[in-house]
Amino acid sequence: MSILENAELENELRKIASYIVTLRREIAVLQANEMHMKKIPAAGQELAAVVNSTEGATNEIMAIAENVLSADASDPAAYKEFVDKEMMALFETCAFQDLTGQRISRVVKTLEHIEARVSRFATYTGVEDDPEYASEQEAVEIARRRELLLHGPSIADDGNTQPMIDKLLATFRNP
């Protein structure tokens, strides 16, 4: 090997070593373990709590409505007293919104934290996305959602309103 080739090889190795050092630093900054062990599970717990509390509150509100609808109204004074009491319970139940709002704020902060770390990692390492990559399980789920048109609730103007759907259905009746 010539001196020139040796120098080139040494230069390449220096670049690789430098890249490895950068990569190690960026992996550390990514805090993948903290994300995996703490932040993502905590966000999952927050969302589960939101689902539970909204479900619980909805059931309580419906129970109040059912009680009022089925109450005996033959004695107006007693009926009013009963309805007033149920309405107070309804106001109390609506307090769940404050707690769910706080929980969702924490989840949003976690997502912002992850986004910032992953974005920095991608920038510093120069890694490009592989748009075709999906795990076997993800690929099955993606295919199912595509085949069965499973999009979930729309955001903002992404979907149709009821009047738009009615108009669309009418085009089938009167082509």
Place this chain on the structure above:
Amino acid sequence: MAADIGMPILVVDDYKTMIRIIRNLLKQLGFEDVDEAADGKEALGKLRGKKYGLVISDWNMEPMTGYELLREVRADPSLSRTPFIMVTAESKTENVVAAKKAGVNNYIVKPFNAATLKNKIDSVFTA
């Protein structure tokens, strides 16, 4: 022809809360005979065991979706004429078009109110 108040109605949704909401709204509209199923597969079993006057189904359920249930119902000669209303958060045009092509009688997007439910049930039975 107006909807028969006494007809059995099958409500299909994987959320108990939504079933309770629809059941209460139907009760307010006068429909008392309401059964429930948690997904398309369970609904299909109930439909094959009892004659229902109307199916009100969600779209997004596991393991069988409401869209698959609709196609199964329309493909079964003994069930194919059962009125079917989709009540779903799926509001994209391709969903509405696919449901209509599969034979849905009406389509309600969530969230909805009692007036919309009444209006859609009425229009199914007066069409």
